[in-house]
Amino acid sequence: MADVGSGFEAEVYQNEFLPAGAEIVDAVVTVRSHVAAGGAQRADAVEMIVIDTSGSMSEEGGRKMRAAIEATQAAVDTIDDGCHFAIVGGSAGAYMIYPNEGLAVASDRTRNEAKRAVARVRPKGGTAIGSWLRAAAYLAALRPGAIAHALLLTDGKNQHETPEELDRQIAECIGRFQCDARGLGVDWDIGELRRVASALLGTVDIIPRPEDMHDEFTALTRQAMGKQIGSVALRLWTPKGSSCEFVKQVAPTLENLTALAQPVDALTSDYPLGAWAGDEERDYHLRIRIPVGNVGDERLAARVMLSIDGVDQPPALVRAIWTDDERLSTRINREVAHYTGQAELADAIAQGLAAREAGDAESATIKLGRAVQLAHESGNDDTVRLLQKVVDVDDAESGTVRLKRQVERSDEMALDVRSTRTVRINKPAGG
Amino acid sequence: MSATDNESPNGADSGDPVDGSDVERCPSCGEATIAGANWCEACGHDLSRRPLPDCAACGEPQVGTDGYCQVCGHRQPVGRDHAVESHGPVAAVSDRGLRRHQNEDAFALGRASDGESGPVVMVVCDGVSTTTGSAAASVAAADAARDHLVSTVDGVSTPDGIEQAIRNAVMAAQAAATDAARVGPDGGDHSDRSNPASSLQAGLPSTTLVATVTLAADDGPVPTSQVWVGWVGDSRAYVVADGETTLLTADHQLAGALTRWLGADSENSTPDVRHHEVVGPAWLLVCSDGLWRYLHSATGEPAHELLDRLTADGAAGRDGGLNLVEELIRFANDHGGHDNVTVALFGLNQGAVTTVEERQDG
Incomplete structure (x- = not known):
């Protein structure tokens, strides 16, 4: 946990162990604000x-x-x-x-x-x-x-x-x-x-x-x-020779911020996060492509800073350690896997609705079935309910569904527009 | 004296001065500067923005205060990656090796009393890399064993007394390694520091241990040393003399798996203890498997060359120990450096003829 200054914390979740030759580093960064009620002067x-x-x-x-x-x-x-x-x-x-x-x-x-x-x-x-x-x-x-x-x-x-x-x-x-x-x-x-x-x-x-x-x-x-802190930016440093594959907000909703990058210097970019309330928590998924190191090397893949009203806070670190120990490199990080699943869920809904619109019932059934399965697995109950207005679910676990014949237009639109709403992973108490 | 005395707790060690000089010089005009001054008295150069040290990987003068290069991101070596200690005829180095991201080995050296003749204590521990927190367990165990021996073996004259001291020291080490588990993963273990919610613990912190106590008995016609060695696991002690290598320990392992270790989940942490008499000049070599696996490689040849050097230098002098230790570390890394490697070396007896004999005590 890196305390990044006045009421902000950033926490990195990743498996920093990479197999030999790997160049992609994934990390989920939780950013948390906690300004005591009445503690901070509310901005104009x-x-x-x-x-x-x-x-x-x-x-x-x-x-x-x-x-x-x-x-x-x-x-x-x-x-x-x-x-x-x-x-x-x-x-x-x-x-x-x-x-x-x-x-x-x-x-x-x-x-x-x-x-x-x-x-x-x-x-x-x-x-x-x-x-x-x-x-x-x-x-x-x-x-x-x-x-x-x-x-x-x-x-x-x-x-x-x-x-x-x-x-x-x-x-x-x-x-x-x-x-x-x-x-x-x-x-x-x-x-x-x-x-x-x-x-x-x-x-x-x-x-x-x-x-x-x-x-x-x-x-x-x-x-x-309720917003107390204006113009917060996620300031991302990545090493020379690397590229940022994406920066996405993944909770509470999916928002791809990659295109919003504003270069600060050759190795650093700012991603605007907007205004924050005193007690907010949002998750971000970063994917960085970095130059490959030797087995045994450790390299920083990213420094994640919060820039609050233009003032930099101390960074949280995303690391890469190359190892030939498969027990380490094959570990699945729960947070990264969870949000990868939530992104796939949103994609499956979008593709399923598009196929349905195009009259491709077969693809629509497969995609929306997969969406039901993913939403069910991850405990995204709101999305399951929205999906149930578009498909009849025979078995959520296996993703077996049938397209409904009659669907309210507003239900279809609600599923579409809310497909990017994610749920957070269940964290251990105090975690 | 500890393998981690020079470890920076925040990993932000900026390294030693290269030229060994304490005088800071102005980067602009080269004149000596006044300590703590913000401006050069000679040329007025702004000294408050001191240049960052060069990166060990890319050479850019850009190492950040977090210990990573500001340009290429490479982690800079810090204390435990290459820990060095040398006291006269006793020297030890623990090195991360080339393929591991952190050093889970540790050593601890000590002398039980002031002066040249007190019993010399050397301890090497090899933290088990498959369990988190082993880096902390190995340091705790090595220090605990060394501390116990240093405070108890002086003045003990009977072989049984020293053997018992070693057994008690291993118990202290076992307790320390167990405590390391209770304190939780620490000591630079990366996976859990950055993954507080991931619960990736594969097991409890655990470590091997080998400890030697050496008593010089130079009142006889030929310089003689009494060497006691106690061990748990597969870290080893050798005596090297006259091109001959004598293994003093027998690994506690079965089909490549440890059968004894120290740590909270250890089922057997009882040491084997043996006593040898070494007559004549020799090196007492204590090491982790990061070294000995290469000493017994299939070809064997480079190992022999190295051991011959040990023999040649064994007679040469008392202060060559550290160079030889560094050479052994390089030897392991040149052969792949697959594991952490730790070597402690003690030049015994400065005399003519060497014999090594196991003593059956009681």
Whole structure:
């Protein structure tokens, strides 16, 4: 256990013993924050609620828009006093719902004004999510150094913008704020929101029914209010001649961070981890390819540091020791194996759903069966339940399943969008 | 005196000064600097950023404070990788070898009283590499046996008394090795330090032990030494003289597996103890199997050459011991260095004719 400074710990799990000639080093790094309640001064925070007010929100007799308004009002009530906030409406462009411009400082008065303002919203127009993000980036920039978070809701696809325009806007927003993206109903595009959330270090999920929005908005806002430490980065040193195969967050969800690397020097890169609450725990899986050493050699494969608000903390070490002792080199590290399995589970679901979509029932059955097996083995019960809405499970242990004939679109989407949720390995007490 | 006295607990040993000089010189102008100064008095060079030592593997001047090269990541050698101790005619080296990632061997040297004539104690332990924590067990056992012997054998004149002291020392070593298991894996064992949740323990820490007590009896016409050796496991003691090698021990092993060892799970930790009289100049060689497996290799030839050197140098002088020990270590590493290798050497009797005779005591 390396205590990496103010309230952060990093712990490495690996089998450092490699057989002769091996060049791949896998390690799981658990990063844990533990800031005592009230112990740390909470950083300046910006909360932005970005809601879809396009014409489709008037469907179902206006039920969707009314639910979105109520959910937004509930979220506003959750914003802490003193926190900067804004409500942005989104259609073919973005516009301010509250305040008229810039950010408001949360108080009883501003919260009430905001709730009245959002109640006056009337849905119309199209959907251009990139323009909504641009507005959020503008607002976040008004409070440099603050922990900025956006809750983005859409009920439709990004129809009034090209995919390239959306990607360009997403790229512009990276590092400016974090974004949890939510799709209401079944007419939105998982890929679009996943791109937004992945790049902006947030989560993506489906809200199947309008009445579910209230709880989801409240929970997300409360979670955002809990973030105490902004701009944490995983700083990774690897030896000369090595390459980083991947850096993935593997718990609580799978997120491939490899492409987010920002070079620090020839051997060091930063991977942004976003803002942290005072008592969070996340797991990362690193895979490094390093120059092969001789049997008996020990080499450092990586130094894993946390860079908190730009300040480096002492590193946790990932090592490689080449041995001709097979008892050592064939040891399976539980953590690495577990998360390798969770990644395979997500892949099996994605491939199974794609095959099902393409009408390839045979492949879909095999892949989704494998997914049931993996989810069952690893104790990922939530994923088992989601899978059971798409397949009938004859035997979870062997992965024997049959595709259901009738599947609710929202169940299929929920399985897809939540396929990256992992469970953690059962750790021994105190471990 | 211990094999681990020079081990850095945090593995951040930056190495000895190369030139042996204590004077720090300014890296810019070469003038001697004032200890602790942040600036060179001569040229004003900033001394607070001292250059890092060179990497043993890639040569870059980039060794970090964590003991790994900042460029290639190679772990730098630290204390126990190559532990050296030398006291007059007694010298010992323990080396990691080439194929193991850590040194689980240990040695401990001692003299039971001040002066040249006190009984000399040498202990070599070989931690069993298949069990975690053996690196700690071997050090604990070697130190415990040495400490017990050093404090009890002086003044003991009867052979039975010395034999009993050795048996008691092995009991102390057994207790220390068992304690090492209770304390938990330590002493540089890597797998458990970085895998707290992986529970990869393959067994309890365990170690072999060989201990010698040597009494010089130079009042006779020919210098003579009385050598007692006690052992558990397959570490060995030899007397080398006149090109002849006499094995003083008999391995406790069956079909390649140890039948006796020290440690919490040991079923038999009773030592065999023997007493020899060595007349004339000779080397008392105590070693782990990392050396003797090569002494008895199929070809045998290089071993003979080496033992001939031991014979030649045996008469030459009392201080050549360390060089010969290093040569034996190199010999093992040149032949593969598959295991940790530990050698302790004591030049006995500076006289003319050598005989080795087993004594039947009681």
